[in-house]
Amino acid sequence: MEDAQIIKLFSERDELALKETRLKYGGYCMIIARNILGSEEDAEECINDALIRLWNAIPPHNPKSLQAMIGKITRNIALNRYDSSNAKKRGGGQTELVLNELTECFASTDNTRNIADSLDIQKAISRFLKSLKTQNRIIFMQRYWYLCSVKEISQNLSVSESKVKMTLMRIRGRLKEFLEKEGIDI
Amino acid sequence: MNEKDFLKILGKTDSKYIEEASPTLKPRKKRTHIVWLSAAACIGSVIITAVAFHTGIFYKPSDGNIYTQKPSVGTHESNKTNSNTDKTDTKPNKDTDKIPEQSAKWPIKRVPAESSAEKVPVPKWEDLTLAQKYPTVQINDMEFSGQNAKLTKQTVGRELADVTATGFIGEAEKKADATAYAVIGIDERCAAAIKFDGSEEYYVYINSYYLPSTLGEFTDALSLEENIEFGAASYSYFENGAYKNIEFNDLDDSVIWDMLLSDRDAKSIDNYDSHDFTAEMTVGVSIPLLGYENIALSVTEDGYLITNILNTGKAFFIGKEKTEKFTDYVIDNCTGYEIVYVSDGEEIPE
Numbered sequence: 264m265e266d267a268q269i270i271k272l273f274s275e276r277d278e279l280a281l282k283e284t285r286l287k288y289g290g291y292c293m294i295i296a297r298n299i300l301g302s303e304e305d306a307e308e309c310i311n312d313a314l315i316r317l318w319n320a321i322p323p324h325n326p327k328s329l330q331a332m333i334g335k336i337t338r339n340i341a342l343n344r345y346d347s348s349n350a351k352k353r354g355g356g357q358t359e360l361v362l363n364e365l366t367e368c369f370a371s372t373d374n375t376r377n378i379a380d381s382l383d384i385q386k387a388i389s390r391f392l393k394s395l396k397t398q399n400r401i402i403f404m405q406r407y408w409y410l411c412s413v414k415e416i417s418q419n420l421s422v423s424e425s426k427v428k429m430t431l432m433r434i435r436g437r438l439k440e441f442l443e444k445e446g447i448d449i
Numbered sequence: 450m451n452e453k454d455f456l457k458i459l460g461k462t463d464s465k466y467i468e469e470a471s472p473t474l475k476p477r478k479k480r481t482h483i484v485w486l487s488a489a490a491c492i493g494s495v496i497i498t499a500v501a502f503h504t505g506i507f508y509k510p511s512d513g514n515i516y517t518q519k520p521s522v523g524t525h526e527s528n529k530t531n532s533n534t535d536k537t538d539t540k541p542n543k544d545t546d547k548i549p550e551q552s553a554k555w556p557i558k559r560v561p562a563e564s565s566a567e568k569v570p571v572p573k574w575e576d577l578t579l580a581q582k583y584p585t586v587q588i589n590d591m592e593f594s595g596q597n598a599k600l601t602k603q604t605v606g607r608e609l610a611d612v613t614a615t616g617f618i619g620e621a622e623k624k625a626d627a628t629a630y631a632v633i634g635i636d637e638r639c640a641a642a643i644k645f646d647g648s649e650e651y652y653v654y655i656n657s658y659y660l661p662s663t664l665g666e667f668t669d670a671l672s673l674e675e676n677i678e679f680g681a682a683s684y685s686y687f688e689n690g691a692y693k694n695i696e697f698n699d700l701d702d703s704v705i706w707d708m709l710l711s712d713r714d715a716k717s718i719d720n721y722d723s724h725d726f727t728a729e730m731t732v733g734v735s736i737p738l739l740g741y742e743n744i745a746l747s748v749t750e751d752g753y754l755i756t757n758i759l760n761t762g763k764a765f766f767i768g769k770e771k772t773e774k775f776t777d778y779v780i781d782n783c784t785g786y787e788i789v790y791v792s793d794g795e796e797i798p799e
């Protein structure tokens with residue numbers, strides 16, 4: 264079913280919307296949540312929660328991209344769930360590895376509380392993403408948005424793992440330079 | 450800004466970049482072990498659903514073929530004769546280490562298929578209970594999750610703390626003030642009663658991350674002797690291209706206590722998710738006080754007692770001898786039925 268039809272079902276409060284969303288994007292959400300949490304059972308719970316939030320969000324929201332919206336919601340839920348100490352202790356899928364990689368770019372300080380709400384930083388990161396070549400941007404997003412493993416990225420894009428690692432390392436370096444140049448406190 | 454902040458900010462990036470990088474979907478091999486049902490999953494589904502379980506064990510016997518499940522059941526003579534079944538003659542023989550040519554023949558019990566969670570109406574925000582609206586609360590630096598269950602005032606103990614419960618509408622966070630109380634007979638690290646300001650009701654909240662060190666600590670923490678109820682035992686095996694699900698209804702509680710829960714020193718493992726447990730025999734358990742109905746207490750072929758009580762997997766090593774003995778006991782001494790699910794008169798293949 265087309266996204267527009269599914270969104271229409273949500274607007275009409277038809278529960279078929281949930282079934283169709285799960286059918287179309289359940290696997291997609293599973294990848295996101297499982298990469299973050301490392302557990303299929305936890306990921307399934309995230310998807311259930313995400314569907315409920317989606318149900319409560321549409322209407323009033325009328326998303327341009329249903330895929331991106333359910334993906335964002337799932338990712339947020341999974342990252343919040345990861346924040347619990349035990350999820351970290353259990354390994355948490357790719358999250359710990361990804362956070363370790365990113366430490367070279369950031370000072371790991373929490374002096375900028377509520378920073379996620381900063382529109383300026385969001386815009387700066389969008390500009391940074393736009394500046395990247397398409398394949399590099401996909402590699403970067405698959406690693407840091409979808410938290411895919413290096414091996415998965417290499418398989419998805421049919422490139423070697425060493426190329427993925429090298430590309431990521433270069434982009435992280437560019438990101439650090441970019442944020443410093445933009446005057447963003449890192 | 451730290452690395453976590455960055456991950457969160459990146460989460461709000463343009464949809465076009467998210468779609469552009471969408472990873473390839475790869476089908477995964479069907480998992481055949483217990484599917485845990487958490488409180489979170491219950492939020493959207495008002496029905497109480499039994500924990501779905503499949504008990505598949507992959508093994509490779511000497512003939513070189515990989516079978517989905519070793520039909521590991523007892524070999525000794527049945528101590529109890531059942532007029533409806535001829536289990537002794539027909540049950541698979543685990544010593545042969547092969548799928549038996551002749552299948553186990555249990556009387557068939559046809560049961561209506563339960564509606565799936567997908568068909569369950571999802572309530573609107575305004576129709577949710579307070580525990581569903583605000584499913585998360587921090588008490589003394591521990592995270593507790595709301596159950597869709599209420600407590601009577603008689604089961605509520607001392608006041609623990611003033612707390613703020615959180616929930617979401619879409620991506621917007623919502624908060625509500627409440628007071629946390631102990632639940633009588635339950636360790637304060639495991640569960641709490643939450644009373645929201647302006648409400649007279651007490652909701653059960655569970656700490657899914659509580660991890661006991663031993664089985665004895667776990668049974669004490671939840672006062673299981675007083676609070677747990679046992680249901681049917683279930684066992685499944687693969688035969689002729691399909692799963693056979695056998696249910697045993699007359700298992701005595703004392704057998705479970707003696708054979709599975711008596712080893713108080715049995716150690717808990719602290720990395721449950723890194724193990725790939727497959728349940729061999731599962732007993733349905735309920736803890737009404739905490740809102741649990743028909744969740745799982747299982748034994749594995751490699752000697753573990755596993756459960757999803759408190760929403761996350763917990764495993765205690767009680768020894769292979771005990772788990773095998775329990776499985777054999779149930780098969781030999783309890784009345785079994787092959788469960789066949791039917792929908793509109795048609796059988797649903799497993």
